[in-house]
Amino acid sequence: MRPPSRSLVLAALALLLLAALGGWLSQRQEAPSVRAQNAIPVRVVSVARQDVPRYTSAIGSVLSLHSVEVRPQVEGVLTRVLVKEGQWVKQGDLLATLDDRAIRASLDQARAQLGQSQAQLQVAGVDLKRYRLLSSDDGVSKQTLDQQQALVNQLQATVKGNQAAIANAEVQLSYTQVRSPVTGRVGIRNVDPGNLVRTSDTRSLFSVTQIDPIAVEFALPQQMLPTLQSLLNAPTPALVQAYLDADGESRLLGEGHLALIDNQVSANTGTVRVKAEFDNKDGHLWPGQLVTVKLRTAVEQSALVVPPPVVQRGIDGHFVYRLDGDKVTSVPVKVLYQDSTLNIVAGVEPGDRLVLDGQSRLKPGAQVEVTPEAPAPAEMADRRSQP
Known part of the structure; x- marks a missing residue:
């Protein structure tokens, strides 16, 4: 049997070298893809520094x-209601009126009595002056002068009583015009015009x-x-x-x-x-x-703020995952304040990139792949405020 030629041996060795080189190259190309498949996708957010109000x-x-139940202050028939339910009124506006004829008659009577008392006082005053002149010459007794002085004093008191009666009647007359004590809104009316109203009624006319x-x-x-x-x-x-x-x-x-x-x-x-x-x-x-x-x-x-999902709770307290290159590190933090939109934390620096979503699959040192970055807390607040 003839041995193989030298050229055939060299060709076989070349083929073996090419096959080995191809296998090595394919392994190098597959390694990144395997590593890429092992990277955990996460979203990250940067630590922001801003002024944060606490609530x-x-x-x-x-x-x-001010809420007032409008009630009658005198007895009488409710003649008119000048406002509607739900109407806005100002302080001092006329709301309703009561029948005032009896009170006006009392006022006229008090004024007439005042005129009568004033006339009597005028006559008594003239007589008092005359008696004083006569008493200097003993033309009138001291007793008569004293009695006249007492009469003048009595009539003066009567005049003051009549004036007080007039003032009282005027006040009673003013109560027949029901005015708003405050500026506000009229409530539901409880009494219709034509009804007799009294100060002892349990129901008010309406409220303002x-x-x-x-x-x-x-x-x-x-x-x-x-x-x-x-x-x-x-x-x-x-x-x-x-x-x-x-x-x-x-x-x-x-x-x-x-x-x-x-x-x-x-x-x-x-x-x-x-x-x-x-x-x-x-x-x-x-x-x-x-x-x-x-x-x-x-x-x-100048607080350091992050969205609430960034902060995780562990056995030893709160922590966050910070992105260092393509891996994550567990960083303990202290939560100083939190609400529904953001947390104020201590233990990180402004600009640190922290994991916002995907923490459940992470552990310290895990390799991650960053998806599009989430907006900062201030930006999210601005977006929520936009229609």
């Missing part, structure tokens, strides 16, 4: 600063309630009393916001300021009542309405 929340009740400005009353824990006192004594009134919670969303009804802290703490609940005042020109706040109140207690200057 405390409570459930409050809207109250009118002040709507602008208006108040909101709420309760806070007694531990906040020092904070409330400092806010009340501050040169700038503390901001208070009122929200209406409906369909899972909160709608801002108005912004006001802290106005009053009650003079005692409730022993049963351990809370103190607080009142805030609001401008209510648009009438978004209504007496008796339940609202969510947010009181701004402080403003954190």
Whole structure:
């Protein structure tokens, strides 16, 4: 048998070298793809530095600063009602009138009696002057002079009594014109014109309630009393916001300021009542309405903020995953303040890229692949405020 030629042996060796080289290259190309498949996709957000207001929340009740039940102050027939239900009125506006004929007659009678008493006083005064002249020459007795002086004094008192009767009748007459004691909104009418009304009636004619400005009353824990006192004594009134919670969303009804802290703490609940005042020109706040109140207690200057999903809770406390290159590191943090939109944290630096989504698959040192970066907390707040 003829041995293989040298050229065939060399060709076989070349083929073996080419096959080995191809296998080595294919392994190098597959390695990155395998590593890429092992990377965990995450979203990250950068730590931002901004001023953050701190709030405390409570459930409050809207109250009118002035609400008056309009009742008759004299007895009489209700002749006219000059306002409609739900009408806005100003202080001093005429609301209704009562039959005033009997009171006018009493007023005329009191004026007539005053005229009579004044005429009698004038005659008695002239006689008193005459008696004084005669008494100097013993033309009249001292007893007669004293009696005339007493008569003048009696008539003077009668005149004052008549004047008081006139003033009383005028006051009674003014009560027949029912005027608004405050600026506000007329409620539902309880009595129609033509009915006899008395001061002892249990039902009022209607109510007038002040709507602008208006108040909101709420309760806070007694531990906040020092904070409330400092806010009340501050040169700038503390901001208070009122929200209406409906369909899972909160709608801002108005912004006001802290106005009053009650003079005692409730022993049963351990809370103190607080009142805030609001401008209510648009009438978004209504007496008796339940609202969510947010009181701004402080403003954190240059705070480090992150979205709430960034902060995780572990056995040893709170921590975050920080992106270092293409791997993550577990960093312990302290949560200084939190609400529904952001957390104030300590333990990281501004600009650090933290994992926002995908933490459940992570562990320290894990390799990650970053998907499009989430907006910063301030940007998210701006987007929520846009329609």
